[in-house]
Amino acid sequence: MIQNEMSRRRLLGLGVGLGAAASLTLAGCGGGSATKSGGSAAGNGGKDYTGPKVDLKLWNGFTGGDGDIFKKLVQQFNSEHENIAVAVTTYQWEDYYSKLPGAVSSGNGPDIAVMHMDQLATFAARGVITELDDVAKALQLNEGDFAPTVWKGGIYNDKRYGIPLDMHPLGFYYNKAVMQKAGIDKPPTNSDEFTAALAELKKAGVQGFWVSPFQFTGGMTFYSLLHQWGGTLFDDQVQKATFNSDPAVEACTWLVDMIKQGYSPANVGQDADYLALKAGKNAFNFNGIWQINDIAKDPAAQIGVAEVPQIGSQKAVWANSHNFTIVKQRGADDNKIAGAKVFINWLSEHSLDWAKGGQIPARKEVRESAEFKAIPNVSTLAPELEYAAFPPAAPGLGEVLLTFYNSFNEAALNKKSPKQALDDGVAKANKQLEDNRKKYGN
Template sequence: MMHNEMSRRRLLGLGAGLGAATALSLAGCGGGKDATQAGNGGKDYTGPKVDLKLWNGFTGGDGDIFKALVDKFNSEHANIALAVTTFKWDDYYTKLPGAVSSGNGPDIAVMHMDHLATNAARQVIIPLDDVAKALGLSEADFAPTVWKGGLYQDKRYGIPLDMHPLGFYYNKAVLQKAGLDPAKPPTTKDDFTAALTELKKSGVQGFWVSPFQFTGGMTFYSLVHQFGGSVFDAEGAKATFNADPAVEACTWLTDLIKAGHSPANVGQDADYLALKGGKNAFNWNGIWQINDLKKSPEVQWGVAPLPQIGSKPAAWANSHNFTIVKQRANDANKVSAAKVFINWLSEHSLDWAKGGQVPARKTVREGAGFTALTDISSLAPELEYAAFPPAAPGVEDVMTTFYDAFQQAVLGKKTPKQALDDGVAKADKQLADNRKKYGS
């Protein structure tokens, strides 16, 4: 298994670690003078030398690029020494709350957008409104959904670094062998269905439906929104993924298996490995796979925005955010220096994009440098209709229930309607528990 895609399986952290850490009492952390307003919001740092710890989950090729950027930052800032510790994402989200509670947490933490509210509610991270204000950052500088996703109870806890959507990968050699134009991947439901029919005639099951969150669950999430549905209601109080649009989306995927366009019981990551091995033609997967495919020159591949199967375009996406971690003993110098790093790397997000991410800052995203990264920038248009996981406390566990319900349907253990009904019943209980737990 290639380490890049295997590690990225943890993109959402799967919620298990945070759920297990619910009992932690973090409210007592950070005694003494409030350090959240330390410094000038990241413009510069002129204090004494400080050592900072940063935790992240970049275990793939993106980790090498991230560390190189940290080295560059350290070389340019004599009074700030930043040390990086990297965990697998699921281990990372398990370790962080306990480390903060015991006083052994990092100063800076990279966090996915859908984990911000939970960690803010648990007082693992501190507000960053002054950073946004001092740097003149506003919603206009980012995709609106990403910017709003950093808010919890009207305070900002995350500064967005990037966005990573799902993309449509296709094997050109397989398409050509089936008599299809490798330069024109399908963009509509009819095109997609017609291509699968031709592929089947040539002996290829064109689109393998994975029962796992990575990547079948994210494909289903995209399709729920494409068919006009949603996972939760507007208030985030009720699960809605058993409504007609979601059932239609789930049925469309399970029907592909029944029609012989996908094997049953596809293994974890087997859909992607089949694409690379020429055993299928199409794979919906994360933007992070671009760099992995570049390591396989023997594979003739392309990438494009997801086809529109439903009534409107939509694609699953998430975002990495920078956060500052709450400490037992506040150190205004460390907080001030941490803000300087967050600002610096945000401004250098074009370099970070080479790791397989779309820069969060609009000015960087629209610049010639990013456009020159043709494969990665080809997915940037999806940000106009990206469907980000909801940013609400405890949502990680509820999303796991959503993915588990989908898995039951894909494995044929339940009909799509029954699987989603059962999932919603469990999800509604989780949402009610979260309201009690987090007081919102």
């Protein structure tokens, strides 16, 4: 479990990884015109491939239980396609994003790369990945098939660079046995029920909701609550940071007060909130959907899963999305490009199988199927897609998001007041956004 959680938590390093990516010059990584036999690089958008056998390299960061399911799906694809062989390489996410630009620049990059939605614009701006509008057309995909934010998140400068595969939001995990000791018979769904439950737990000697100061998962909880109070991280054009607004300060203060009021211990260590939930030391935890497979390993722990409670004035929850991309090569091989598109097409159509890895399918028709609804707990969180707060699509955003999470860290550790921590964070974030505009020309 610790290894699985660590792999997710390492997304914290994305800001550093993207800083390294931005410093690399990728001139020529997609500029080669050499083309091997096979006709147009556009092909037919992934409907089929009838050319000679191609060997494709695929990079991803699925280091948890979802990685095993992903590899099995790739094996199935290979068994069904004699002329396409996909080889999978898996890295920790922060290593993945920092390695990719250099690998592409040196001609050693993958053919297919899985990327989080908030990274697409950066790598598109750096010329690392190529357009996929023809794949979306071949798949007959449009915004109506997805959550609008997920669909639009794959677009940069009016061109599509990512085909959405899934969405992974935060969920609400609760320990039934601990709740029963305090006389609580159902998980809270709103602010009043939440605070009342915490009060009963406190009477029973339990600090019911541990507030993590780290991105995983306290920062993501703050991200969710900020939107629940009606705030945003940035303005509509992602030109200015706005996470020091009154709603943001109120949401941050609410979380910090959990510590001051004794519902959470101070200085919670990384992962300690989730470990305490499983050990029966607390009752509630906001954590990613990826923990569903982990809690299934130990039914005796009596951990339940529900949608994140509505603490603020509206429903909202942090979420991100995995997308498939095709990486630009120095010497474009039309056959490989066509084969890569077939793979993306195939995996998109098999997203129900991918859902078993603890992901919500991006495609609406799959989410609404009886087969998906029968998958325990994963389908429980599917309704969150309707109010999920996805990160915006803007190049260089990783470092700015890291500043946001660090601001919350300072408030949660009582190094600064919520207002001061967020004001300081916004000042730094605005400088980063300005630098990004100069760097990427937006």
